[in-house]
Amino acid sequence: MLTVVEVPQWQGSRSPTAPRLAEGASRLAAMVPEARHVRVATGETLAETADRVRAALPRDGFVVTVGGDCGVELEPITAALRRHGDRLAVAWFDAHPDMNTPTTSPGGGFHGMILRTLQGEGPADLVRSPTLRPDRIALAGVRSFDAAETEHIGRAGIGGLSGIAEDALLYVHVDVDVLDGITSVGYPEPDGLSAEELIGSVAALAARHEIIGLGTTEYAPRDPRDEELLRRLVPELVRLCRLSGPWQIERRAAxxxxxxxxxxxxxxxxxxxxxxxxxxxxxxxxxxxxxxxxxxxxxxxxxxxxxxxxxxxxxxxxxxxxxxxxxxxxxxxxDTLVMTATTDAVPDVAGSAGVEEIDDRERWAGLFETVSGDAGNMDVAGHLTAKAVLLAKDAAGLGLAVTEDGWTGLFCMATYPGHRRRGVARSVLAAAARWSERHGATRLYLQVEADNQPARALYESVGFTTSHEYHYRRQG
Incomplete structure (x- = not known):
């Protein structure tokens, strides 16, 4: 599910055009296609607004947060940190690094302190836990620095996009002032990124990493040409960020x-x-x-x-x-559906305790043959290099679990015909979730043919939802 969270906060900016950011948030939200829309009313203080944002953030699905000023990113990024820990990195596309503190900020606007606050140095009522490590920050398009920001960036060793760790999950922040020539912003800066360069950078990140959230901020409507540009740009950024998840699942599945x-x-x-x-x-x-x-x-x-x-x-x-x-x-x-679930969403069932975890690959062929009548999968299973286990419920059912980078793929789910509709597959799925958790993988994926209604109903009943679809084309 795609959700856009609109936060019309402008009070974190000291620009004369700041009140326009409320309208900008509404317009940016309208540019996100086919999304559930949640609008957060601003409070009397920034801290009160942040509390409301935290309460409004959905527990699952892809979230696009739109501002408003850059300060609206406080709770979405903190929520991502709580969920993903130090695997999370933030790609910060912005003309400004937003790394001042209350004592170094020339203008006193919180939107110029947000990224430093996420690191644990900011207004006391807005510092959150956990904090974002400096080595998990990547700056892009930044070209206007205050002296204190330059000193902090150098001391902390904060770099660019090329320094993002290979296994990182990404949150992408886009302040529209990162763009060259845009005037509908509070503090325009020359020599920014073109729309094509921004799209290219995000596409490259999406090809290498799973992007788990996107924020777009600081649009103060003024010039219709900027509106036209953003109407083309925002949907493409959302599309690329959402596709990163399917792309990374398919990489792991391969x-x-x-x-x-x-x-x-x-x-x-x-x-x-x-x-x-x-x-x-x-x-x-x-x-x-x-x-x-x-x-x-x-x-x-x-x-x-x-x-x-x-x-x-x-x-x-x-x-x-x-x-x-x-x-x-x-x-x-x-036609095939790729379905995903978190391991904690898959309930334990009574029969899962009787599922055997078989690491000895010499036994796999016999079990495949007994349960499914076909040991042909062994040619593929025998070449697995990732951590894998065959989960077998007596001789009644089985599934192959393969773990990589925090995900476990479930393959070859099969139940012996005489044991169907007896909870065998449900027991294997529950055992797979617990095995996955013990091996540091908290997310699951599997493939199911779209017309296999009984299997789809089973997977949905234990917490799986559709990530994406695919099909094959065969040369005639």
């Missing part, structure tokens, strides 16, 4: 169900596993942000004597590619 032969080339992840009929390990997946070459795709699979198969994922992002493949005669097949 590792969690590895093809025997795989390579990245010409905009594709090309996969081939001779002797195994499953599409996932015998198909090409378009790489995030790339322009995949159809000629390279068809050449790769023709060399191997098999038809080209494309996993169109996430399907919502690849409409043009899907249409092109359709025109070339590729048939559509196997």
């Amino acid at each position: 590792n969690g169900w590895p093809a025997r032969h795989a390579e990245e080339r010409d905009g594709w992840l090309l996969r081939h596993t001779p002797g195994v009929p499953r599409r996932r390990c015998n198909s090409a997946r378009p790489l995030p942000g790339a322009s995949p070459s159809i000629e390279a795709l068809e050449s790769y699979y023709a060399e191997r004597g098999v038809p080209a198969i494309v996993q169109v994922t996430p399907s919502a992002y690849h409409g043009e590619l899907d249409a092109l493949l359709a025109r070339r005669g590729y048939t559509r097949e196997c």
Whole structure:
């Protein structure tokens, strides 16, 4: 679910145009497509408004916070810190670093202190816990520094986007004054980023990291040309940030169900596993942000004597590619949902205690054969390099759990026909959630064919929701 939280706070700014930020928040919120809209009324103090924002933030789904001044980011980023800890990094797109303190701020506006306050140095009634470590901050487009800010940034070792840790989860902050030539802001600065440069930077981050939240602030409507620019820009930023989650799940899924032969080339992840009929390990997946070459795709699979198969994922992002493949005669097949859940959402059930955790891979083939009647999955499962376990409920059901970077993928869920509708799969899912927690992974994903209504109902009943959809296109 996509939620936009509108916070029309302007009192944190000392700009003469600050009151316009309330209208700017409303306009920015209207630019976020297909979102649930929550408007937070401002309080008599910044602290009171912050309390209201904290109460309004949803517990799940993707949240876009719009201001208002930059101070509205206090609670959304703190909430992300509480949820993700030191894995969280903040990419701060802004003309200003916003790292003053009450004693160093030239104008006294809280919006110029927000990023320092998140680090634990700010107005006493606005400092929150936990605090944001300086090495988890990346500045982008910043070009106007006060002396105290420059000193702090140098002393703390705060860098740019290239310094973000590979395993980081990201919160992206965009103050619209990061843009070049925009005048509908309180403190415009020359030599900013173009809209194309900003989109390119966010797209590159989304290709490498999961973006868990987005904030957009400081729009003080004045020039219709700025409004036109933002109406094009904001939806694209939201789209890219939301796609980062599906992209990162698909990256993990490719590792969690590895093809025997795989390579990245010409905009594709090309996969081939001779002797195994499953599409996932015998198909090409378009790489995030790339322009995949159809000629390279068809050449790769023709060399191997098999038809080209494309996993169109996430399907919502690849409409043009899907249409092109359709025109070339590729048939559509196997519409699939990718579903996710947090481990604490998956309830314990009585039968989960009887699920055996089998690390000995020598036993896997026999169990696959007994439960599903097919041990062909072993060619893939045997090449797993990530931490994995087969979870088996007697000889009645099983599932394969594979953990990477805080996520566990669930594969090969199967129940012996004579034991269906007896809670076997529910027991395996509960055991998988507990195993995952013990191995430091608190989020789960799985794939289910869209027309498999019984399986979908089961997964939904234990807390799974749909992240995205994909399907395949097979060369005719």
